[in-house]
Amino acid sequence: MVITSENWTLIVLGDARAASKSAADVVTNTVLSKPEAAIAFPTGATPLGMFDVLAARAARGEADFSRATIFCLDEYIGVTIEDPNSLTRWLRKALLNRIGINPDQLHSLPVTAENLVDSAAEYDRAVSARGGLDLAVLGLGPNGHIGYNEPGSSADSRTRIVALTPESRNQASAYWEGSLAIPNQAMTMGVATLLEAKQIVLLVTGQAKADILRRTLQEPMNAEVPASWLRIAGSRLTIIADEAAASGLSVTVSA
Numbered sequence: 699m700v701i702t703s704e705n706w707t708l709i710v711l712g713d714a715r716a717a718s719k720s721a722a723d724v725v726t727n728t729v730l731s732k733p734e735a736a737i738a739f740p741t742g743a744t745p746l747g748m749f750d751v752l753a754a755r756a757a758r759g760e761a762d763f764s765r766a767t768i769f770c771l772d773e774y775i776g777v778t779i780e781d782p783n784s785l786t787r788w789l790r791k792a793l794l795n796r797i798g799i800n801p802d803q804l805h806s807l808p809v810t811a812e813n814l815v816d817s818a819a820e821y822d823r824a825v826s827a828r829g830g831l832d833l834a835v836l837g838l839g840p841n842g843h844i845g846y847n848e849p850g851s852s853a854d855s856r857t858r859i860v861a862l863t864p865e866s867r868n869q870a871s872a873y874w875e876g877s878l879a880i881p882n883q884a885m886t887m888g889v890a891t892l893l894e895a896k897q898i899v900l901l902v903t904g905q906a907k908a909d910i911l912r913r914t915l916q917e918p919m920n921a922e923v924p925a926s927w928l929r930i931a932g933s934r935l936t937i938i939a940d941e942a943a944a945s946g947l948s949v950t951v952s953a
């Protein structure tokens with residue numbers, strides 16, 4: 699089922715496996731058509747199936763990431779890559795090491811910089827210097843966040859320090875390890891930086907996301923659901939959902 703509205707595209711597939719493969723197809727096509735593409739990937743449980751498909755394709759030589767550049771979406775303030783809770787470390791292990799991305803192809807957020815504000819602006823300049831993102835693949839937080847653009851994030855927000863909501867800290871507690879307390883702050887690529895991507899994929903699976911996906915797509919765009927801003931990207935936005943995540947949507951089925 700493919701539904702188009704407001705110029706964005708919603709692809710609903712039977713299950714998470716099919717949705718993961720569809721998202722992996724977009725990534726694969728991006729590096730096939732532009733080997734030196736700049737890409738952002740999400741962390742979380744949702745993208746794991748997509749990562750497996752990409753790793754298998756890279757192993758078979760069907761997708762070549764040797765010239766790609768990866769920009770991390772978010773990271774906890776003060777958490778180094780050596781820390782077991784680092785999102786950058788997690789992404790390297792879950793995907794980047796498996797598809798042959800070397801550390802010199804990876805931009806991580808400057809969360810230990812002395813001047814975090816300047817360093818965040820510098821990160822956006824690095825994205826711009828690369829010509830912007832060719833593809834941003836995003837997950838949908840239970841509270842509507844994209845990256846760590848928490849509720850309240852405006853459409854013109856840039857890469858910056860954000861306060862984590864209790865809900866996001868609770869989400870992090872599911873995997874948090876070691877003695878370090880879950881930080882109160884993170885650095886995230888901004889909504890505006892993401893909106894400038896040439897292509898955006900929002901990957902959403904599971905019944906638990908049905909209501910927040912409905913709010914994302916069917917309520918007026920608003921800062922309380924930061925993912926709703928993605929609709930500004932129009933035809934550059936594709937939402938790939940499984941039937942469970944799409945079950946709250948009331949839409950006209952066109953195909």
Ligand code: PGA
Nearest residue numbers: 742743744837838839840
């Ligand atoms: P999840 O997280 O994939 O673990 O549900 C999504 C997100 O918070 O972006």
